[in-house]
Each structure stands twice: as structure tokens, then as C-alpha cells.
Amino acid sequence: MDDRAKRIVETAVALAERDGYQAVRLRDVAASAQVALGTVYKRFASKEEILIAALEQESEKLVAKIGKKTVPGVSPRERVRFVFSALTKGLLRRPNLAKALVRSLASGDPNITERVASFHALITALVMAAIRGEAAAEQGEWGGDVDERERTIASILQNVWFASLVGWAGGLHDVPQLLEDVDKASQLLFTA
Amino acid sequence: MDDRAKRIVETAVALAERDGYQAVRLRDVAASAQVALGTVYKRFASKEEILIAALEQESEKLVAKIGKKTVPGVSPRERVRFVFSALTKGLLRRPNLAKALVRSLASGDPNITERVASFHALITALVMAAIRGEAAAEQGEWGGDVDERERTIASILQNVWFASLVGWAGGLHDVPQLLEDVDKASQLLFTA
DNA sequence: ATCAAGAGTGAAACGTGTTCTATTTTGCCT
DNA sequence: AGGCAAAATAGAACACGTTTCACTCTTGAT
Secondary structure (H helix, E strand, O other): OOHHHHHHHHHHHHHHHHHOHHHOOHHEEEEHOOHHHHHHHOOOOHHHHHHHHHHHHHHHHHHHHHHHHOOOEEEEEEEEHHHHHHHHHHHHHHHHHHHHHHHHHHHOOHHHHHHHHHHHHHHHHHHHHHHOOOOOOOOOOOOOOOOOOHHHHHHHHHHHHHHHHHHHOOOOOOHHHHHHHHHHHHHHOOOO | OOOHHHHHHHHHHHHHHHHHHHHHOOHHHHHOOOOHHHHHHHHHHOOHHHHHHHHHHHHHHHHHHHHHHOOOOOOOHHHHHHHHHHHHHHHOOOOOHHHHHHHHHOOOHHHHHHHHHHHHHHHHHHHHHHHHOOOOOOOOOOOOOOHHHHHHHHHHHHHHHHHHHHHHHOOOOOOOHHHHHHHHHHHHOOOO
16 A cells, blocks of 8 residues: 555545544545546545455454453453454544444445455454464464364354444444443354 | 336336336336426436335235234344345246346435334344244334343344345355345354 | 646535425314 | 425435546566
8 A cells, every 4th residue: 555545545444533533524535635636536436445444454453452461261252352343433433434334334335345355354263263262363473273173153243243333333232231242142152 | 106106106116127226217217108398207206216115015025924923933143044044035036127126225324213213123123033932013013022142132133134135235145145145144043 | 857647626516315384185173 | 285294206415436548656677
């Protein structure tokens, strides 16, 4: 990502953080990033793509921080709870930004499918590491076998988390509720 | 819902079915429903609200059909699979419409929170009936105790289904994949 | 140093969701 | 029937994502 692209994403993040999705007006983004509107569209195909790039950036930061050291907790359930709690709180620390990012993630825009899949993979890796009680591996770092059951559980938990995020973004429930829902799912899945 | 509102929703459904979300141009909806644009906005606050009304209508039809008789299957897992399969196939029989409706459902628009919650409640009721092996009850028809564990499982499955629908809408995976993901979750949850 | 190609720019233009206004129609009360 | 308030209408107007255009600037190969 070149300099201009970085400025564009940064600006979009700043605007989304202050006033949410609709406040990310591309004319403002361009002006504030000291770039012409055409340049924005040379770098990004749409507003969604800018926000997905922002999500990538933010989530990579978060995942790097969380995945750096071994996740605390004596059981998979505790470790998973820790990871989702850290992810959620990290993301939702800036609620307007988070809502905007979740909205893009859930937009169903076919042009960002791959990016969405990457995000899912990133979270899944983190959750699987938590289940095993390891530090999140760099991709392919550990040659070990991938336990299918663990992958399934991680994927289910991630789906529950994602659906809850969407619910939170729409005002359906608050963060403690969200974390409890994920934890209840963990509880059931890990006693199976 | 009065006559005009019905025509508006019907028209929106027809347009979404033919060419998807972006094809639901409110000027066209108004023209095709023989109504002025202002009248559309007197009935519905936004395009999302029209589509959510359509979702309500469609899902109520589906749920009525599916919930009418006792769900077949000898285990909760089988019955749940049947219900989600019926729901999914019923909804996705018109893929463009389904994508548009899922998109509205996932939009995170705070103005439709209640409607989204109703939808969730509807599905949850259906799934809980399937878990118990009953015909889906009318709300409050049976005075029985609400098993918290069953509600939790139903809610988790619904979240997995919803997240998968969003993934499907974005081209992340196909229907068999979606159904298998929900079934895998069932399998784990019901052996707990 | 020159020049062609690509990148960037500012501005206009377009499409569609949403809002607003002035006018007309409708439904109802007496 | 006459009159009035509410609802509907046609159409303009506005906001913002997106596209296009004509022009200028940068850059890298020769």
C-alpha cells in the first residue's frame, strides 16, 4: 500500500471513528487525505473496499497483539473467552469505527469476498491457537496436523461472534451480552 | 398494512427477485406500484424498511408452512437439519431476492432493530419446536417451561445459520456447504 | 535533455436514496 | 351539496457514491 493509499485509509478510519459509516464521505476523505477523488478511486474500487482495508489493518494489529503470547486460561473455554473478549473490546473501543467496519464485513458485496474470507481465516487461526493453548502461529509456522473438530468448533464460535457483532451494531444487544453468548456456545461445544 | 403499502412491498419483491438489491430503485417501485414517491416515503422510512417488510412477509409464509406440522426426524439433530434445510431452500429459491433480504437483515440499520429481533424470535421458535419434536407453537400456545439450554442451542444454531447466509450472499460458499456447517454445529451441540 | 506513458488533479456529470413543495384528490362531516 | 383536513401526487431539489473528462505533473527509458 503506497503513501496515498495509507493516507486515504487513515482518513477514513478517523472519520468513521468520529461519526460512523455515513460520515465517511469520499469527497471529505479525498480532501482530508490531500488527494483527488479520482485518486481515491484509482486505489480503491469503492467505499466498502476502503473500509475493508481499514478492517484488515485494524484486525491485523489486534490479532498481532493478542496472538503474540500464549493465551492465559486453564481450559479451552477460558482461553477462548479471553481471546474473544480481547478481540471484541479491542475492536469496539471505537464503537463508531467498529460499526462501520462490521457493516462492510456484512455487506455481502461480492467484490470483497476474498478479503472477508481472509478476515475469517485470521480469526479462526487465533481461536484455534486459543483452543490448543498455543500462541497464535504465523501462517504455516507449525507443521502440525489440523484437527478437524477444532477447526469446526473455531468456525462455529466465529460465526456466533460475527452474528453477535452484527446484532450489536444494530443495537440488538450490548457487549457483555455478546461475550456471554459466545461463552455459552463455548461451554456447550467444549463439553461435547 | 394498507393497499398501497402492499403494492409497494410486492413490487419491491418482484424487482429484487428479478435483479437484486440495486434493482429495487424506489422511483421504479413507486411507478410500478402506481403510487407517488412521496407515498412510498409516507409508508416506509427507507429502502431497508421496505425490504425488511418483505422479509417479514416471506419468512412468515415460510415459517407458517414449515411449522404447521410436526417436524420429521428421530433426533433433534435430524429435525433441526430438516428445518434449516426447508428454511434455506425456501428462502434461496429466489436467490436475488434472498440476497437483498439478507443484506437488509445484516445492514445494522438501527431503525429496523425491532423487526430484526422479531425475525430472530420467529426462527428461534421454529428451531426450538424442532429440537423438541413439536409442531411450531403459536406464540404462547403451550404454557410449558422454556428450557434455557434448548433456547441457547437454538440461538447458537440460528447465529451460525445467519452468519452462513451472509457468507452465502457474499459468495463465500454455496447452499450445501451452508447446510453442512449448520449440521456440524448441531452435531456438536446435541452430543454435549 | 527529451519525450512518451502513466499518475494525479479539479471539476463536472450521472444515478439513486431521500427530502421538500406546491397542487390536487379523497374521504368525511354537517 | 359544500367545505375542510388528511393523504396523494408530480416534480424539483439535495446528498453522496461513482464515473468521466480534459488537463498537468512525474518519471523512467533512451
